[in-house]
Amino acid sequence: MSTPLWITATPPATHGELHIGHLAGPYVAADVLSRFLRADGQPVLFSTGTADHADSVEVRALRGGRKPEEVAEGYRAAITADWLRSGIEFDHIVRPRHDRGYRRWQQNIFLELFGRDAIVARTRLQPYCTSCERWLYGAFVVGACSSCGARADGSLCQECARPTDADLIDPVCALCGSPGRPRRCRRLYLPLEPMRDALADHWASTALPPRLTALCRSLLEDGLPDVCVGHPGDWGVPVPIDDFAEHRIDACFESVVMQLFGYGHGEEPLPDRAIHFCGFEHAFCHAVLLPAILIARGMKLPQEIYVNETYQVDTDQGASDGGPGVWALDLLTEFGSDALRRHVLQLRPLGRSTGFHQDELHRTRQVLEATWNSWLSRLFTAVRQDCRGLVPDAEPGGTGWEALRRRLHRAAEDLREAYGPDAFDPRRAVAVLDEVVNLAADFGYVNVFERDKPRGEQDHLPAMAAQLAVASALTSWAWPVMPEGAARLAAALRTKAGSPVLPEALIPPAPGTRLEPPSGPVFGF
Structure with missing residues (x-):
C-alpha cells in the first residue's frame, strides 16, 4: 500500500x-x-x-x-x-x-x-x-x-x-x-x-x-x-x-x-x-x-x-465604523465560511501581494446571493409549484441543453485541473464555478417560457431536470471551495456531498425524490 x-x-x-x-x-x-x-x-x-x-x-x-x-x-x-x-x-x-x-x-x-x-x-x-x-x-x-x-x-x-x-x-x-x-x-x-x-x-x-x-x-x-x-x-x-x-x-x-x-x-x-x-x-x-x-x-x-x-491586512480596519474588522472569528460570524473561503481563494496572493477590503467581501456575499442562491431558489420554487416538490420524471433536456452539457463537461475537466496538485489554481476554480452557475441560470431563464405553452404539455420538465443535474453536480464540484453550502445543497437534493469532481456528477436526483430546500440561503448567509 x-x-x-x-x-x-x-x-x-x-x-x-x-x-x-x-x-x-x-x-x-x-x-x-x-x-x-x-x-x-x-x-x-x-x-x-x-x-x-x-x-x-x-x-x-x-x-x-x-x-x-x-x-x-x-x-x-x-x-x-x-x-x-x-x-x-x-x-x-x-x-x-x-x-x-x-x-x-x-x-x-x-x-x-x-x-x-x-x-x-x-x-x-x-x-x-x-x-x-x-x-x-x-x-x-x-x-x-x-x-x-x-x-x-x-x-x-x-x-x-x-x-x-x-x-x-x-x-x-x-x-x-x-x-x-x-x-x-x-x-x-x-x-x-x-x-x-x-x-x-x-x-x-x-x-x-x-x-x-x-x-x-x-x-x-x-x-x-x-x-x-x-x-x-x-x-x-x-x-x-x-x-x-x-x-x-x-x-x-x-x-x-x-x-x-x-x-x-x-x-x-x-x-x-x-x-x-x-x-x-x-x-x-x-x-x-x-x-x-x-x-x-x-x-x-x-x-x-x-x-x-x-x-x-489592516488590523484596525472596521473598528471605526463598528464593522467586524479582519479577525477570522468576527468575519466568520458575519459572513459565514462559504463567503469567506470563496473570497480569500478568489484574491489569493499568488505571485503578488493582495489586500483585504471589507467592501469586496460584501460583494462576494452579494454574488452568492444574487447568482447562486437566486438561481437555486427559483429552481426549488419551480419544483414545488409544478411537481409538488418532487424531482420530475424526465430526462435532462430543453432548448440549448446539449450545447450546455458539453460546456459543463469541459468545466468539470477545468475544475479537476484547477483543484489537482499538478496545476493547482483555486482562483481558477472559483471562476469556473461561477461560470457553471451563470450558465445554468441563463438556461433556466430561457426555458422557463416552456411552462406557458397553451397546449398543456410539460415541455418545461426536461429543463427543470437539467438544472437539477447541475445543482447535483455542484454538491461535488463546489465541495472543495464551499463545503458548508455544498453540504446544504446535498441535503436539499437528498444526496451526499463530496463525491469526485467528474463530468459524470451531472445527473439529477432520482425521479420522485422529495426535495428539502433549506429555509435560508444555500451558500453563505
Missing part, C-alpha cells in the same frame, strides 16, 4: 488570533487540495500544528504581564476553533505542550544531529539588552535585514525570507526599545555549507515557484548560512546537551521537526510526495531547513512548496 500524499500548512504562532490574512495564505488553499484528493479517493494526510514555543508568545506574555503558557493555551484554542468554523479539516494538529512524546521527539532528533556533527557550537556576537538583561533573538529584537534592508525581527525576514538572527542592522530590544549591544554568545548552529551539493541537487529536482528558486540560488551564490538552532532562554523545548542546559530549541527548527512528528515519521515511512503550503516569509523553513535536516539524517523527501505572498 502506498503512503498517503502528505499536505502541510505552516504552524501559526499562538501569540494572537487568526485574521483573514492567515486564511488567505496557506490554510484554506491547503484544505481545498485535501478535500479534492479525498473526494477523488486518494489517501491524504493533512497536518499542521501550533507554534506554542515561538518567541512571539513569550514577548506577548511579558508585555501583558502573563505567563507564556497562558497566552499559548488561550490562542491555540481560538486558532483551532477558527479552523473548524472555516471548514478546514486537519487529520492531525500537533499540540507541542500536550502531545505525548513530542518533547522527547524534538530532543532525540536534535541529539541525533549533534551526534552526527551536523549541529555544532559557535561563539559569535549577539545583541544583548542591558536594560532588560536579556539576549535579543527572534521576536525580542527588531532592526533592518542585512540582506534587503526591510524591517525584520531576529528570526526570518518577512520580505526576503532569509534568516536574520544576529545580522540585523541597528538592532533594538522589542520590549524596551534600548539598542542591542553586541556580546559574545556561544550557541548551537546547523551549518548548511557542508550540504551544498546535496541541497543544490534537491532544489534542482524540486518543483519550486520562481521566487523561491531565486532565493535558493542566491543562497548558493552568497554562501549557505549557519542556521542557529538554539538560544539562551526559558521558554520552549530545552536543548538536550549538558553544556547548553539553559538554552531552548529555536522556533524555526522546532516547527520543521513538528511537521515530521505530525506525519508520524518514525512509525511511518516518509511519503512518496509531500506538498507544503506556506507564506513566502516561512519558505526558508520548508525549502531549506527541512531538507537540510533530512539530508543530515541520510534521508530524502520528494516535496513541493506552494508559496503565497503577503495578504495585506
Whole structure:
C-alpha cells in the first residue's frame, strides 16, 4: 500500500488570533487540495500544528504581564476553533505542550544531529539588552535585514525570507526599545555549507515557484548560512546537551521537526510526495531547513512548496465604523465560511501581494446571493409549484441543453485541473464555478417560457431536470471551495456531498425524490 500524499500548512504562532490574512495564505488553499484528493479517493494526510514555543508568545506574555503558557493555551484554542468554523479539516494538529512524546521527539532528533556533527557550537556576537538583561533573538529584537534592508525581527525576514538572527542592522530590544549591544554568545548552529551539493541537487529536482528558486540560488551564490538552532532562554523545548542546559530549541527548527512528528515519521515511512503550503516569509523553513535536516539524517523527501505572498491586512480596519474588522472569528460570524473561503481563494496572493477590503467581501456575499442562491431558489420554487416538490420524471433536456452539457463537461475537466496538485489554481476554480452557475441560470431563464405553452404539455420538465443535474453536480464540484453550502445543497437534493469532481456528477436526483430546500440561503448567509 502506498503512503498517503502528505499536505502541510505552516504552524501559526499562538501569540494572537487568526485574521483573514492567515486564511488567505496557506490554510484554506491547503484544505481545498485535501478535500479534492479525498473526494477523488486518494489517501491524504493533512497536518499542521501550533507554534506554542515561538518567541512571539513569550514577548506577548511579558508585555501583558502573563505567563507564556497562558497566552499559548488561550490562542491555540481560538486558532483551532477558527479552523473548524472555516471548514478546514486537519487529520492531525500537533499540540507541542500536550502531545505525548513530542518533547522527547524534538530532543532525540536534535541529539541525533549533534551526534552526527551536523549541529555544532559557535561563539559569535549577539545583541544583548542591558536594560532588560536579556539576549535579543527572534521576536525580542527588531532592526533592518542585512540582506534587503526591510524591517525584520531576529528570526526570518518577512520580505526576503532569509534568516536574520544576529545580522540585523541597528538592532533594538522589542520590549524596551534600548539598542542591542553586541556580546559574545556561544550557541548551537546547523551549518548548511557542508550540504551544498546535496541541497543544490534537491532544489534542482524540486518543483519550486520562481521566487523561491531565486532565493535558493542566491543562497548558493552568497554562501549557505549557519542556521542557529538554539538560544539562551526559558521558554520552549530545552536543548538536550549538558553544556547548553539553559538554552531552548529555536522556533524555526522546532516547527520543521513538528511537521515530521505530525506525519508520524518514525512509525511511518516518509511519503512518496509531500506538498507544503506556506507564506513566502516561512519558505526558508520548508525549502531549506527541512531538507537540510533530512539530508543530515541520510534521508530524502520528494516535496513541493506552494508559496503565497503577503495578504495585506489592516488590523484596525472596521473598528471605526463598528464593522467586524479582519479577525477570522468576527468575519466568520458575519459572513459565514462559504463567503469567506470563496473570497480569500478568489484574491489569493499568488505571485503578488493582495489586500483585504471589507467592501469586496460584501460583494462576494452579494454574488452568492444574487447568482447562486437566486438561481437555486427559483429552481426549488419551480419544483414545488409544478411537481409538488418532487424531482420530475424526465430526462435532462430543453432548448440549448446539449450545447450546455458539453460546456459543463469541459468545466468539470477545468475544475479537476484547477483543484489537482499538478496545476493547482483555486482562483481558477472559483471562476469556473461561477461560470457553471451563470450558465445554468441563463438556461433556466430561457426555458422557463416552456411552462406557458397553451397546449398543456410539460415541455418545461426536461429543463427543470437539467438544472437539477447541475445543482447535483455542484454538491461535488463546489465541495472543495464551499463545503458548508455544498453540504446544504446535498441535503436539499437528498444526496451526499463530496463525491469526485467528474463530468459524470451531472445527473439529477432520482425521479420522485422529495426535495428539502433549506429555509435560508444555500451558500453563505
